[in-house]
């Protein structure tokens with residue numbers, strides 16, 4: 001079943017009407033939830049498009065259809081988590097194959113690559129994906145794919161998506177892009193030459209911190225078929241209710257992303273001017289080293305900001321003093337969340353490797369939600385003040 005948008009409809013319209021048309025029996029506007037594992041055959045050898053829900057499920061089918069449309073791909077394949085989507089994508093490769101990756105990656109992805117897949121024979125190389133010449137220089141004989149995050153988690157480094165895809169084409173590699181930080185509302189890597197896009201649907205697509213989900217979206221039908229086979233063979237599929245929650249979350253994707261991004265711009269400026277903050281990593285700030293590159297491939301800077309406090313020792317007091325921003329590990333939802341990557345999301349990356357890419361213990365990552373912007377700014381301001389006054393008291 002091909003899922004690419006056949007009509008030239010705006011992504012906002014497609015998202016708002018996610019799941020509309022899925023109910024062919026009664027025309028329900030909200031896609032029906034089919035919690036059935038199995039389907040009654042009409043007669044021997046003939047079913048109505050579904051036989052067993054690990055292979056296909058009507059609610060999941062409605063979700064996959066809209067995901068393919070939003071990412072402008074040919075086929076989307078939904079998974080039970082973002083990590084299940086990443087590991088399914090890596091299932092396209094085998095022992096001895098090398099994957100050239102962004103040198104700053106979500107800690108769970110690094111853990112999968114180094115602790116699960118490397119022992120099985122895959123080899124991972126890491127490079128700064130911001131410069132096509134550097135990427136080209138890092139391609140080796142057995143390199144089979146690029147695996148890119150942009151902006152990266154958590155340092156907000158920007159990859160050159162067009163340049164990377166061009167290098168990949170020249171060398172016959174696949175370009176895989178984890179588009180979680182931007183969501184399809186802000187960046188569509190397939191239009192820039194990527195072969196496969198991965199989403200942790202737990203984040204912006206779901207948007208409400210109430211589900212774990214993932215998706216891989218293929219630019220062409222062949223790759224889509226290979227992923228569908230892996231989905232069925234491995235079986236890391238989302239349940240029908242989670243697919244429905246995702247369909248509902250997607251309806252407000254663009255509104256949520258726009259609102260959070262507007263607030264993130266204000267907060268990034270505030271943080272950049274705060275005396276207790278040493279450095280802010282946000283591609284919307286004039287000082288971000290690859291702002292122009294980012295804005296040439298995305299529709300906006302998004303709503304994730306990472307920043308370094310002047311002193312790593314102040315981090316626990318700062319996080320403890322926040323009242324509105326919640327200390328929790330995720331991102332992309334309606335609630336503003338903050339994490340300490342070094343000890344939380346990226347704790348499985350050895351400290352020397354964290355240091356080598358610039359991930360310091362002074363760094364925190366803020367995912368801006370849709371709350372009132374003044375409430376968030378005041379909360380950050382009071383918590384920074386309290387943390388650093390506390391530091392002074394400890395010294396004296």
Ligand SMILES: Cc1ncc(COP(=O)(O)O)c(C=O)c1O
Nearest residue numbers: 081082083106153180200202213
């Ligand atoms: C960039 C990125 N990719 C993938 C994942 C994994 O997604 P999940 O937690 O849904 O398995 C995460 C989770 O934080 C992430 O930040």
